[in-house]
Amino acid sequence: MTSSSASTSSFSTLRRGWGRLLRACGLVGLGLAATGAPVRAQTPVPQHWISYANLAGNQLQSTLSDPADAVVQRLHAWMQARLLREGAPPPPPLVVRVWVAADGRVERVAFDSLGDAQADADLRALLTAQPLSEPPPRDMRQPMVLQLTLSFTAAT
Numbered sequence: 722m723t724s725s726s727a728s729t730s731s732f733s734t735l736r737r738g739w740g741r742l743l744r745a746c747g748l749v750g751l752g753l754a755a756t757g758a759p760v761r762a763q764t765p766v767p768q769h770w771i772s773y774a775n776l777a778g779n780q781l782q783s784t785l786s787d788p789a790d791a792v793v794q795r796l797h798a799w800m801q802a803r804l805l806r807e808g809a810p811p812p813p814p815l816v817v818r819v820w821v822a823a824d825g826r827v828e829r830v831a832f833d834s835l836g837d838a839q840a841d842a843d844l845r846a847l848l849t850a851q852p853l854s855e856p857p858p859r860d861m862r863q864p865m866v867l868q869l870t871l872s873f874t875a876a877t
Contacts, residue, residue, distance in 0.1 A: 769858050774865050777819065780853050781867065792850075796843040817848065818864035825852040831864070 787793050817832040827849045834841050857863070 767858075767860075770861050773855070773857055773861060774867065776855060777821065777853050777865060778867050780851075781819075781848060784847055784851060785869070790847070792843050792847055796840060796847065799837060799840045799843075815869040817867050817869055819848065819867055820864045821853060821857045823856050823859075825854065825856045827851075827853065829864075832869075 784790075785793065785796075815832055815835070817830055819827060820829040822828045830845055830848045832841075832844070835844065857865075
């Protein structure tokens with residue numbers, strides 16, 4: 722077995738046992754303080770901003786769940802090791818602020834450290850790797866605030 726096929730096989734096993742570890746949960750707020758639940762803004766958030774944040778969240782979820790990506794594999798392996806440590810609770814949802822350029826390119830992301838420099842770098846690289854399929858609405862305030870959550874799916 723080549724190292725490439727061994728890596729693919731071990732990732733398949735990981736994926737079966739853990740499912741999608743990272744899941745972009747969608748809109749938390751738009752440029753507002755996030756509390757882990759939808760933020761109540763003083764003024765109503767326009768529906769087209771919410772729709773765009775959902776589109777962005779779905780696309781980032783797809784990027785973070787790509788089993789063929791070596792960076793995804795490394796990040797998932799780090800998360801699995803963290804979750805398997807005795808007494809280590811699953812990390813709380815991670816609030817990520819995302820700035821998107823007029824051409825749909827993710828220009829910048831900001832989030833609290835995962836506690837590991839390589840995991841932070843991997844997450845940052847994945848979130849900024851590909852442009853979104855659509856540019857943000859011209860009137861949309863930034864950053865978008867999205868919540869990333871670890872999810873555990875038992876092997877079946």
